[in-house]
Amino acid sequence: MRKEKRIDIKFSAKKLETSDAALVKKCRRGDEISWNALVDRYQRLIFAVPRRAGLSEAQSADILQEVFLTLFEKLDEIERPEKIRSWLVTTAKFKTWSAVRSEKGFYSAQTEEEMEFEMASLKDEAPLAEEKLIELEQQHQIRTALKELEERCQKILSMIYLTEPSASYAEVAEAIGVGSTSISPLRARCLKKLEKILTS
Amino acid sequence: MSLMKKNNQNAVERIINLMQADDSVDAPNDAILWSKNIFKTRAVGENRSMVETIKAVLKIDLMPGKPAFGERSGSSGAARQMLFDAGDSSIDLRIKPTGKGFELRGQILGDGFANAKVFLGEFETISNDQSEFRVENVPSGKYNLIIKGDRTVEISGLLLKT
Numbered sequence: 001m002r003k004e005k006r007i008d009i010k011f012s013a014k015k016l017e018t019s020d021a022a023l024v025k026k027c028r029r030g031d032e033i034s035w036n037a038l039v040d041r042y043q044r045l046i047f048a049v050p051r052r053a054g055l056s057e058a059q060s061a062d063i064l065q066e067v068f069l070t071l072f073e074k075l076d077e078i079e080r081p082e083k084i085r086s087w088l089v090t091t092a093k094f095k096t097w098s099a100v101r102s103e104k105g106f107y108s109a110q111t112e113e114e115m116e117f118e119m120a121s122l123k124d125e126a127p128l129a130e131e132k133l134i135e136l137e138q139q140h141q142i143r144t145a146l147k148e149l150e151e152r153c154q155k156i157l158s159m160i161y162l163t164e165p166s167a168s169y170a171e172v173a174e175a176i177g178v179g180s181t182s183i184s185p186l187r188a189r190c191l192k193k194l195e196k197i198l199t200s
Numbered sequence: 201m202s203l204m205k206k207n208n209q210n211a212v213e214r215i216i217n218l219m220q221a222d223d224s225v226d227a228p229n230d231a232i233l234w235s236k237n238i239f240k241t242r243a244v245g246e247n248r249s250m251v252e253t254i255k256a257v258l259k260i261d262l263m264p265g266k267p268a269f270g271e272r273s274g275s276s277g278a279a280r281q282m283l284f285d286a287g288d289s290s291i292d293l294r295i296k297p298t299g300k301g302f303e304l305r306g307q308i309l310g311d312g313f314a315n316a317k318v319f320l321g322e323f324e325t326i327s328n329d330q331s332e333f334r335v336e337n338v339p340s341g342k343y344n345l346i347i348k349g350d351r352t353v354e355i356s357g358l359l360l361k362t
Contacts, residue, residue, distance in 0.1 A: 032239050035236065035239040036236045039236050043231075044224050044225070045224070046227070047224075047226070047231075048225075057228065061227060061228050061231035065231055065234055065341055068235035069235075069238055069357060072239065072242065135218065136224070138214075139219075142218055143222070162222065166220075194215060198211070
């Protein structure tokens with residue numbers, strides 16, 4: 001069996017962090033539009049955490065609501081608004097872990113410290129393994145960065161990489177109104193722009 | 201190939217792999233809407249200006265049919281009864297599931313809450329002369345209940361679910 005090559009690449013995505021921080025600060029000033037934008041931006045990532053851990057859609061929806069309620073209550077206490085993504089994922093992880101443990105009839109950790117201690121003492125923490133969470137976070141970053149690109153690039157990359165089955169070059173060319181020979185260089189340029197947002 | 205160019209190529213490969221492996225889906229619409237609506241209670245809070253908010257503390261929680269310690273029988277009916285302490289007032293809440301969500305009836309026991317404004321998430325009502333209020337057809341979820349009379353009391357994280 002071919003061993004999969006692991007690539008340790010982190011997306012610094014400073015532009016996205018700046019945008020997150022601006023949203024949090026506007027929320028603190030009572031701006032409802034920014035709160036809605038924050039919910040829209042993060043709902044999918046937060047919902048994915050309990051789903052990835054095997055919880056049902058209804059349980060995962062409950063956790064999503066609890067995470068946003070906690071964010072709402074602690075909005076003024078968050079020390080690093082630019083790191084809101086990590087804060088949300090950690091909170092979702094904590095609540096997911098508590099739900100999984102509680103479902104199995106175990107005592108539920110009440111604090112983050114207790115949860116970290118419990119997780120460290122367990123042999124199998126596969127449902128919420130760190131690598132999977134990083135993958136979810138990076139997929140979120142890509143989706144958010146994609147929205148920063150011009151519409152044509154969004155369409156090209158979405159059709160080729162985000163739809164199942166993937167669209168052919170001919171289909172993409174027809175959708176954006178260019179010749180099919182233009183798609184390969186356009187795709188490469190769009191990927192380059194996406195990579196720049198994610199790594200700069 | 202230079203190291204920087206190779207790193208860029210690895211990053212692009214990683215982006216493609218992650219996009220192709222992305223099987224996440226949007227959360228249910230009602231959960232998203234609920235999460236957005238939480239913020240409306242903050243807007244209410246902003247307007248309270250210098251009025252002190254008293255956080256209510258749960259003292260008694262009686263599920264339907266379950267007797268409290270020392271009681272011979274459980275609370276009557278299908279309503280869950282909760283009693284909160286809020287400074288020199290108390291709040292008696294009865295929560296009952298109905299066909300269209302939940303009915304929440306309450307009474308503030310203490311002076312200063314007749315004709316008070318009552319906010320429950322996006323719901324809003326006014327208490328009567330006996331400081332009683334009722335909100336109907338409330339969907340499942342977690343709510344902040346805010347009652348604005350001569351002073352403001354708040355019950356945070358009120359969970360409505362069957």
